[in-house]
Amino acid sequence: MAAVSTAKVTVTPTQFHFVKYESQDIIDVVTELAELLGVANPIHVIIDETTPLSKLASEVDGVSSDAILTLRAESGALEDTKRFTHFSADAARGSLGRTLLRAKDRLRSDFADTPDDPELSLAENAAWDTYCAGRLERMGVKLNKQRWLYNYRNRFGFSDNCDAAFERLWSSDDLSWAKLTAGP
Amino acid sequence: MRQFFPVENLARDERFVQTNMAERMKDARTTVDVDAATAKSRASSNRLTPDRQDASDGARSLMHGIMVGEIQALEGAGRTAHDFAAGDGSGDTIPFELKLDMARQAWDEARHVEISAKLSDWMGTDLGEFAENTVLFEAACSNDPILRLAGVNRALEGLAIDVFTQMKEFGNLAGDPYLEFCEDWMLADEVTHVKMGSDWLRKVTANDPDRREKALEFQQVVDKLFSFGGARGETDESPIGLARRFRELAGFSDDEVNTISKMDSDALEERKDAIRAFHEQADAQPTPA
Numbered sequence: 026m027a028a029v030s031t032a033k034v035t036v037t038p039t040q041f042h043f044v045k046y047e048s049q050d051i052i053d054v055v056t057e058l059a060e061l062l063g064v065a066n067p068i069h070v071i072i073d074e075t076t077p078l079s080k081l082a083s084e085v086d087g088v089s090s091d092a093i094l095t096l097r098a099e100s101g102a103l104e105d106t107k108r109f110t111h112f113s114a115d116a117a118r119g120s121l122g123r124t125l126l127r128a129k130d131r132l133r134s135d136f137a138d139t140p141d142d143p144e145l146s147l148a149e150n151a152a153w154d155t156y157c158a159g160r161l162e163r164m165g166v167k168l169n170k171q172r173w174l175y176n177y178r179n180r181f182g183f184s185d186n187c188d189a190a191f192e193r194l195w196s197s198d199d200l201s202w203a204k205l206t207a208g209p
Numbered sequence: 210m211r212q213f214f215p216v217e218n219l220a221r222d223e224r225f226v227q228t229n230m231a232e233r234m235k236d237a238r239t240t241v242d243v244d245a246a247t248a249k250s251r252a253s254s255n256r257l258t259p260d261r262q263d264a265s266d267g268a269r270s271l272m273h274g275i276m277v278g279e280i281q282a283l284e285g286a287g288r289t290a291h292d293f294a295a296g297d298g299s300g301d302t303i304p305f306e307l308k309l310d311m312a313r314q315a316w317d318e319a320r321h322v323e324i325s326a327k328l329s330d331w332m333g334t335d336l337g338e339f340a341e342n343t344v345l346f347e348a349a350c351s352n353d354p355i356l357r358l359a360g361v362n363r364a365l366e367g368l369a370i371d372v373f374t375q376m377k378e379f380g381n382l383a384g385d386p387y388l389e390f391c392e393d394w395m396l397a398d399e400v401t402h403v404k405m406g407s408d409w410l411r412k413v414t415a416n417d418p419d420r421r422e423k424a425l426e427f428q429q430v431v432d433k434l435f436s437f438g439g440a441r442g443e444t445d446e447s448p449i450g451l452a453r454r455f456r457e458l459a460g461f462s463d464d465e466v467n468t469i470s471k472m473d474s475d476a477l478e479e480r481k482d483a484i485r486a487f488h489e490q491a492d493a494q495p496t497p498a
Contacts (some may be wrong), residue, residue: 042491045240075488077238080262100238106339107226118473126427147262172333176265179383 032059038167043074044100044110051103054117055096058125059081061164066132070096070121077101077109081120083128094128100149118166123157130157135201149206151180152194156205159195170195181209212292216350219284224337225277230344230434234480237487241439241446241477257375257448259383267448268388269334275372276325277341282369283318285349285361286311293354297412303354306406307413310405314362324391331387345371348431355413359424362406363435364431367456367469369399371441374452400459407460432469439477443470446477 034055036048041062066085079101086093102120105113130153131137145153155177162168174191181187190209194200221227240255257267289303290311296302326336348360373396380388414421436442441449451473456466 042494043487075238076240077236078240078263079266107337109228109232109340110238147260147264149261169333169335171330172265172269175269175331175333178385179259179265179268183384183386 032065036070041074041196046112048114054114055121058122064129066092068094072098074100081124083124085128088132095122115167119168121158122161122166126157139202148180151177154203155194211270216346225341227343228340239484255448256445269332270339272329273334273339277327278345279318279325281319281346284314285346286314286380287401289357307409314402321395327393355424356427359428360411360431362402364428364435366399366402370455371449371452375449400455403459433472433476436473436476438480442473442477
């Protein structure tokens with residue numbers, strides 16, 4: 026039986042004009058993810074519906090159990106890629122799941138030195154995405170591992186050495202920021 | 210076997226969901242700056258290069274677009290080889306040698322479909338993962354074979370030259386050996402396909418200037434459609450560039466390439482106007498309490 030999350034989830038905007046999304050659908054996905062990941066903090070999700078891109082970012086305003094976790098997503102990150110402007114719960118689970126895991130990581134003391142998301146390099150982003158996607162997949166969220174391997178290769182190189190580093194990140198569960206960004 | 214096959218009846222399995230340009234243009238979201246107020250929220254360049262944060266997903270999406278484009282190009286070339294009787298090129302006939310060229314092109318496109326499907330797998334994309342825009346096959350549905358040459362071989366395959374050049378460069382910069390190699394080989398075929406279209410269009414309409422003019426007008430209409438609202442263009446606002454050198458090799462004159470560049474630019478500005486109008490409309494809607 027799944028644990029019941031006490032996380033309070035809010036979404037901005039409450040009504041969408043550019044995409045056919047319902048804020049309640051997003052609340053449902055994030056609530057389900059919070060239960061899955063054991064997150065009880067309040068969560069605020071901010072969607073930029075004016076762009077079809079899919080950039081994501083997370084912020085925390087402290088490290089306590091009542092610190093607010095803010096997840097930012099461009100609308101493409103939650104979109105059904107077969108139907109423009111339509112919401113996909115699967116896409117949202119993958120995107121917001123990774124972002125929520127990042128926010129959860131930021132609550133740890135060994136992530137205290139982590140730069141804010143806009144300051145992260147492309148390589149740091151790729152390493153952290155790999156680490157988050159691997160954990161999500163093991164929790165049962167549907168993901169295409171090859172997609173993340175391709176993303177990692179684009180940042181670190183197309184070599185056996187890089188593929189081995191990808192596998193280590195993908196299968197890890199308890200990394201610090203320093204270990205996560207140690208590179209191949 | 211049936212002739213003149215409508216786009217609605219293209220054979221696809223349940224993985225594929227089709228869309229068209231009208232649906233695509235209804236999407237009022239944009240990656241370009243339509244006004245100064247949003248300028249800081251957008252990337253400095255929209256060109257699809259590995260230094261974009263969404264580079265690998267952008268490349269996956271474009272690669273899937275290439276794959277379904279190859280399927281439709283195969284279907285289009287095959288239809289042209291079959292739909293018209295062999296003759297001297299007048300009326301509804303086409304020279305037998307043109308049929309052979311279309312059959313050769315269909316063979317090339319079939320190989321491209323296989324290559325593109327394998328590249329998609331390599332990049333982590335499921336077949337049918339993205340919507341299939343059927344605009345490419347729609348350009349291959351004209352009843353006049355010369356309009357098909359203009360729309361498919363010159364406009365569609367011309368776009369393919371631009372896209373393959375972009376993807377080859379992406380593979381080169383990212384260090385992806387398979388992507389760069391495959392795009393280079395497919396690009397060589399596309400230059401040949403455009404050249405076939407250019408040559409046959411001139412040959413078949415040599416004594417019919419009205420028909421040639423009509424075909425070139427149709428090509429311009431298709432070219433503007435294929436600019437996808439400015440997604441292709443010579444500035445960094447467009448994800449896909451205009452491959453001038455390869456177009457020259459394929460038989461485009463400088464004037465023709467300049468005309469396409471101008472149409473791309475106009476299409477981008479029209480798209481911006483449409484998006485500004487949608488923003489104003491959205492801003493005017495009441496905010497819920």
